[in-house]
Amino acid sequence: SQTIHQWPATLVQPVGSPLSLECTVEGTSNPNLYWYRQAAGRGLQLLFYSVGIGQISSEVPQNLSASRPQDRQFILSSKKLLLSDSGFYLCAWSRDRGNSPLHFGNGTRLTVT
Amino acid sequence: AQTVTQSQPEMSVQEAETVTLSCTYDTSENNYYLFWYKQPPSRQMILVIRQEAYKQQNATENRFSVNFQKAAKSFSLKISDSQLGDTAMYFCAFRGMGNNDMRFGAGTRLTVKP
Numbered sequence: 001s002q003t004i005h006q007w008p009a010t011l012v013q014p015v016g017s018p019l020s021l022e023c024t025v026e027g028t029s030n031p032n033l034y035w036y037r038q039a040a041g042r043g044l045q046l047l048f049y050s051v052g053i054g055q056i057s058s059e060v061p062q063n064l065s066a067s068r069p070q071d072r073q074f075i076l077s078s079k080k081l082l083l084s085d086s087g088f089y090l091c092a093w094s095r096d097r098g099n100s101p102l103h104f105g106n107g108t109r110l111t112v113t
Numbered sequence: 114a115q116t117v118t119q120s121q122p123e124m125s126v127q128e129a130e131t132v133t134l135s136c137t138y139d140t141s142e143n144n145y146y147l148f149w150y151k152q153p154p155s156r157q158m159i160l161v162i163r164q165e166a167y168k169q170q171n172a173t174e175n176r177f178s179v180n181f182q183k184a185a186k187s188f189s190l191k192i193s194d195s196q197l198g199d200t201a202m203y204f205c206a207f208r209g210m211g212n213n214d215m216r217f218g219a220g221t222r223l224t225v226k227p
Contacts, residue, residue, distance in 0.1 A: 032213050043119075043204060043219035051213055059214070088156065094215075098208070099146045099165055102215055104158035 002027035006091045006105030013112055019064075019078040021108050023091030026072065031093040033074040034102060035066055038088040050074060086112045115140045117207050119218035126195045127226050133180075134190045134221045136205030144210040147181070147188045152220075153201040161203070164188065195225045 006023045013019060025031050032051050036044040037060075046059045048066035056066050063082060067075045074091060088109050092102040116139045126132035138147070149161040164172045164181050171179050176196075180189045192199055205218040 034214070036217075044217040046214055046216065049214050057213070090158065092158075098210055099163060101148060101160045101163060102158075102206075103160075107156050 002093075002103065004091065004093055004103055004105045006108060008108060009106065010109045011111070013081050013110065015083055015112055016080045019076070019081050019085070019110070021076040021089055021091075021110075023074045023076075023105055024072055025093045028072070028093070028095065030071060031095065033068060033072075034092040034094075035074065035076045036090045036092065038090060038107075040087070044090065047076070081112045083112050086110055115142075115145075115207050115209065115216050117205050117216050117218035119203075119205055119221050121221045122219070123222045123224070125224040125226055126192075128195055128197060130195055131191060131193045132195055132223065134192075134203050134205075134223065136188045136190070136218055138186050138188065138205075138207045140186070140207065140209065142209050142211075146208045146210070147179075148206040148208070148215070149177070149179070149188075149190045150204045150206060150217075151199075151201045152204065153198075158204075162190070192223075197225050197227060199223065200225045 003026045034049045035047040049057050050068045065077050090107045091105040094100045094102050118137045145166045147164045151159045151161050162174045162177050176193045178191045202220045204220045206215050208215045
């Protein structure tokens with residue numbers, strides 16, 4: 001069976017510090033990978049998605065970036081965090097496009113102080 | 114770009130009653146997929162039900178069913194015999210047939226009251 005791991009679960013970082021959130025998938029190959037952000041009490045905003053190693057599509061440039069160094073690894077980064085980067089970050093994978101659902105990790109609650 | 118609208122920020126229902134959550138979407142595509150996800154207080158996103166636009170029959174999963182109206186671009190979720198464990202945020206989502214990304218609505222917070 002497939003599993004998705006996302007860490008850390010919670011993170012408190014000062015403004016201006018760097019960020020690295022990691023997500024890995026097990027039990028499948030060549031998955032589509034996604035990063036979403038959920039602001040408090042709001043919907044999910046698509047940040048990045050990837051259909052293969054080194055292939056990143058950006059929806060919201062801002063000061064965040066994503067990388068896919070390996071087939072089942074997806075990393076969300078920032079060089080300098082802003083207060084507005086606070087939120088709940090969700091990583092997800094799917095087999096392919098179409099009717100394949102997204103399978104989500106448990107999320108990372110990021111608080112920028 | 115496709116947009117998904119959930120016009121009910123919050124709803125409540127008595128235990129054992131039936132509730133319907135609304136969702137509309139905007140697209141120029143003819144073939145696409147629609148989903149409902151549940152996010153309980155644990156924040157884990159759970160797939161509730163999905164519908165292919167080329168299927169006329171409404172999808173059903175136990176107590177959960179959808180009313181898919183393609184012409185109206187409407188995709189509502191009906192929860193029958195509501196249970197306390199149904200208390201959660203519910204998100205409607207859209208995915209085009211040729212697309213890799215999935216777009217979500219703002220969500221509806223459902224509270225089931227005992």
